[in-house]
Amino acid sequence: MMGIGEIRLLIWVSSILYLAGFSLGFNPVDNYLINCGSPSNLSVGGRVFVADNSASQILSTPKNIFASTNSNSIDLPLYQTARILDGISQYTFPISKPGRHWIRLYFFPFVYTNYNMSMANFSVSAQDFVLLSNFQLQKDSMVKEYSVNITSNKLVLSFTPSDSSSFAFVNALEVVSVPDEIITDDAQTINPLGGYQGLWKQALETVFRVNMGGPTISPSNDTLGRTWVPDQDFLLNKNLAKSVSNIAAVTYVSGGPTPDIAPPSVYGTAVEMNSANVPNSNFNVTWNFDVNPGFQYLIRLHFCDIVSSSLNQLYFNVYINTWSVALNLDLSIQQINTLGAPYYMDFVTGLSDSSKLRVSIGPSITITSVSPNAILNGLEVMKMNNSRGSLDGVASITLISQPSSKKSVGVIVGVVLGVFIAVVLAVVLFLICRRRQMARHQHLKTWAPFSMNGGNSLSMGSKYSYGTTINTASNLGYRFPFAAMQDATNNFEESWVVGVGGFGKVYKGVLKDGTKVAVKRGNPQSQQGLAEFRTEIEMLSHFRHRHLVSLIGYCDERNEMILVYEYMENGTLKNHLYGSELPSLSWKERLDICIGSARGLHYLHTGSTKAIIHRDVKSANILLDENLMAKVADFGLSKTGPEIDQTHVSTAVKGSFGYLDPEYYRRQQLTEKSDVYSFGVVLFEVICARPVINPSLPREMVNLAEWAMKWQKIGQLENIIDPNLAGKIRPDSLRKFAETAEKCLADYGVDRPSMGDVLWNLEYALQLQEAVIQDDPEVNSTNQIGELSPLVNNADYVETSVTAAQLEMSSLDDLSAVSVSRVFSQLVKAEGR
Template identity: 70%
Template sequence: MMLRKGIDVLLLWILSILHLQSSCEGYNPPDNYLIDCGSSSNTTVGDRVFIADNSAASKFLSTPEDVLAKSSSNAKGDSPLYQTARVFTGSTKYTFPATQKGRHWIRLYFSPFVYNSYNMSSATFSVSAQSFVLLNRFTATGVVVKEFSVNASSSSIVVTFNPSDNSFAFLNAIEVVSVPDELIQDDASVLPSGNYQGLLVQALETVHRVNMGGPTVSSANDTLWRTWVPDGNFLVQASLAKNVTKIGAVNYVSGGPTPNIAPSTVYGTLTEMNSASDPNSNFNVTWQFDVDSRFRYLVRFHFCDIVSSSLNQLLFNVYIGSSIVVSNLDLSTRTFNVLAAPYYLDLVTDVIDSTTLRVSIGPSTESGGYPNAILNGLEIMKMNNSDGSLSGDSSAVSSGSSSKSMVGVIVGSSVGGVMALAFIGVLLVCCQRRRKRFSGQGLSKTWIPISINGGTSLTMGSKYSNGTTASIASNLGYRIPFAAVQEATNNFDESWVIGIGGFGKVYRGELSDGTKVAAKRGNPKSQQGLAEFKTEIEMLSQFRHRHLVSLIGYCDERNEMILIYEYMENGTLKSHLYGSDLPNLSWKQRLEICIGAARGLHYLHTGYATAVIHRDVKSANILLDENLMAKVADFGLSKAGPELDQTHVSTAVKGSFGYLDPEYFRRQQLTEKSDVYSFGVVLFEVLCARPVIDPTLPREMVNLAEWAMKWQKKGQLDKIIDPTLAGMIRPDSLRKFAETAEKCLADFGVDRPAMGDVLWNLEYALQLQEAVLQGDPEDNSTNMIGELSPQVNNFSNVDASVSAVALEVEGGAVDDDLSGVSMSRVFSQLVKSEGR
């Protein structure tokens, strides 16, 4: 047994070396500052060279005194970096030029020893970088490596050491190294459900980095010089787990995670359920980690199915604490049906109240096969709090606490308080005047404007968030008091519920001025919608279009978060296609609905200098008014598109399964063509009137896009269309519609038409349906894609002019409905919420 274990370890080492040779060449950091503090000569660690702390390194340093310390002992096995140190007797800064903006590692090495009168184990100090507090009143009691990552938004990175009280600071070595953009994306999922945006501006501290089922992976064997520790010490019940090693099986696929995300020595080992050949096994494998309370954490799960012999064998659940992160996880569906391909999942926790965090995996109740669950690696990263600190109270960071500075704080606080009260008074007066003016124009007397001078930023907080900053370029935002929402919804009458989603329930209602609305009320037990709420206020308030659903206002008081939308009498397009008893739509109605949705998306893509990419186009997000006019809804995942000199926006993949652009999934690079792909799926959904993913069907029919494309390429698409449309579609109209959908689903975005071209072809398909056109029918084929009709150009011009119209009412009536939308409908969002 011992011999076999030794062979396994040797094999693991050999494979790690072989894989490292092919992966270590992948990243060359633009900024790579390595300093061995206190050393008079360069120090080599693996293949990295830490420069001597002499004049070359000192150019980065401003210090009141040079104290270079050398340890009198040299314990066997100690890293050479810990033999020397620099002592800081006063506030000291390292300033490193940032040749490339973006996230950077900051690694600090500490190993205290005694040098002259400096007993480093008693040193107490704080460390900050940029505007973040990394360490506060820190004392190193042993060998410690602290790893942080911060975003460099300026031309330099400044790391400051501040001794506490009458103490001093010390440092054995420091790294400031660029991080590849792919490592940390801007958004992640949020527990218990929802999306988090803003990771790029967060400072992170690595708390745990664990290699499940394998040995330590040293920094020398990682492309980004990270250390991964074994998971044995964190297992709650080790007998429930067993290890698997198959490093050679790891299959890095194009567009998926690279070795920069995690090396093959992590993805090639795992911990799985030790089911002991019991097909009825039903337990979780759990790890427990020490964390600091009162912080949120970014938890990254690493998966790679190296245990299955074929696709779709493994189905399991993932948990953080008692909350389920993913249920029925099938890695095959996350890796485009490639076995043993790496996959990672980012989750942001709520603020942790405990000093421990538990992570678990367990079998799915829906799994028809042998019960199992796996985890290959785990990273737990602390996120800075609202004070910009990664170390709790940051009040003691700045050096010098004299009575003079305290007087300054007291005086500053007093003056600031008086100014704040004066500002609030002026704000209330202005609001009162504005409310009177609006009441004379027939608008709701209870609406209070967010912004009274076009550009004022206010912070709105609730139990759901630490504050959402809303900056609105013109006076379009209205806060509706909670009492008014209660009245409009008959005190949230359950019989008035018209939809339920991940964010909460949606109620029909009517405001005091007679406006019919839908009120989406946040569920206190859910955090889905925080990012959507922020996106709505900050970005989408500028849109005003007949084919975009309008958000009328919001409520953020009494620990509530409620969004108020125009009421869409006929609900979602999806509900009219299948899954309900609603009357069937005619082919003409379906074409007109698709045309309306295409107009809305075309406006998003072209109506402003920077395109807006919806990122969640699906039939559930196309709503229908009383006349079945289509309006695009739910902009919670929307992103500003690339600038003129860019081709894409790099972002973590978000969207709805079945509609997701495979190129976006592979490359994590978002363009308007990702919306085009999703819309192509919607077109086939409209034609076939069935779900885009239906696991109850035979395997070849499960995915609608693949199934429809198969029949389209055979030229027999008419065999799978909605039976209620049989004999109702002119052949030319069907051909034009199908060719358009096919173009939308091209594998590569560059081969897909723009939304303007899609719109033109759909309008042409409608013309072909309504009348026999003159000329050769063969001319009415895909050669028309790429040409914009005069109608489309005129439509764009009208929308652009409408978007420029100032909606500020400064007396007198203003012509209403320049683009088919009421003047009170000034936002774009969702009426009926359907969970993603």
């Protein structure tokens, strides 16, 4: 019998043999390769899997059962033997260097005496993660690959039969160190676009590892022993794709990916657009993958420009599902102006109910000076563990730690003792929780998040706000108990769901007094969490405006994050434009909605000492009440604007694709003009009534903002407007509206109008639609944005038609509600608020 020291020596020798052909390869500190059920070592692709009996000291199992077969159908010698684990069994691996490790499990079911491995049913766990739950393999071979960050000096790999009549098996296994740079802690999210941190805490399962445009790459040709499969089986339309190979062109540069990230045989092959079959190149190349719903996925995209003859010849877009994750990607810029330099991008998806994952590439729509083309060299899709620490279903470590078995005296005694201890603990916990609840109750008496002016109460019941009276002395009334939320939503009845967002689901609710409310319940697995919850409360408790959705209260019991808003009877602007059975909005209704939304945003930007930047302006965040009055909603991503002596706020990029300010995306510098850009996209969305990103359309139509700007610049926007509006818009009104949207989408923020200027022009577009203003020289003018009338710029000017009573009433809400002229009713200086 070999000791652990001898095992390590043998494993070290096998590592040297494996790395002999890879001078730049990674030398793993921990490198356990076990040929389970075999009495002898086995060399596979230059790696030596040690005999199972050599590893017996690291295995704890009720029985030592070695299984073998002489079947001719087995193509890999590792599958000719197996270890039968008839009962809870554990492999305990000493770890020399904590960090991320590969765990690879090899399975092939065959029959050995009384054990038919296709009938085996078991779970596998490692550290605090469930790798497999109730796993059963009927036929064929399978390799399951995981990477887990091991934080202690040992790794315990547990095999647990599902019940007393079942068993587990494994043909071979690996536990191998992973280079630190392979999985960093951060990535990009795709909905909304932003930063993700915490990958080091995640266990990952490799679901797909694909070599685009190339053949299978075996573990012996990869420095980390990985397998890469061809992409042909995943291509949605093979006729649109063309495989290319130029391995000699691959140049690894300092600071970029190494061969450990992906070998030259991955970066040296690619799939590009097959433009020869489609002369106009109006298409995307798309791959489809089957995934398990209910999980997040880490998607790694590998790029290397092996098709261009010089720099800056290739610009293309990349999409994941319906989201654009990279626009006008120029690989030569990404890697220090070097052709053929590898580059990769990591993205984390949100939770999805879909069992399909789609990745697409297509040419740039805006950069027309180069030939349309797009490439992808490699792709990795890795499943991330869920909130229970599981990579397989809803099981958790506690659920699989003990299999079902026949009762015995010991079990009965254990259960009795367990129940007794549980009762004692429950009583203790109840007393502790009660004390904490009383302490929290006392604390909440002093917290007044809805205090607006330091007074005892604030009337929000003006004819403009449609609100209620908030009493700052009774803030506990606005901290709803969880039971009240259950009652209001019929225990969160799914049929009461009126919307789903990044934070969670939104339910229609009815309070006990009959008040209709919208209840937004945070999803604990959402990427938007406590920070967004607090931001929403802080923002809406300090700002009140008839065009901002009012916050009624919140609930934070039982680790819940629930926000309660006034109910908006007519839902989102988006649903009234497309994708539903709702009747089409008239042009006047659309203008009124845009004007109301602009008023709300203008108030955010100017209503306090420092501007509030919304950061997620889109049609889905503009809600309509029973009278179709618009209110801006969802302030979870909002951020305070720059100080007086600053021009911007430096911050991580967040927002929604299609609406995101490209200057903010490039420079990560946020200003109010980022909201203006997003609102400009909404304006085009309003007039064209279509999604802002639609990858299923021809390439020049995928991005609404780019497509609409193309038509606007040649003065023919009327060719793409909503057919329901055809012949119903006055030309002057359309021209004014379109010019406003165009100015909002200027490439640089300094060239965009303020929200006050946008509001001025939208009000004017409405007046041009309703009637011709006599003797007004602006009627037939394009009226460049920013040339405001003296009325707007003069803070001291108030028309005599504005009475003292009107001013007094307005002070309860916002002075922007006062009509100060026959045309422009919203533009009183912000200092009056």
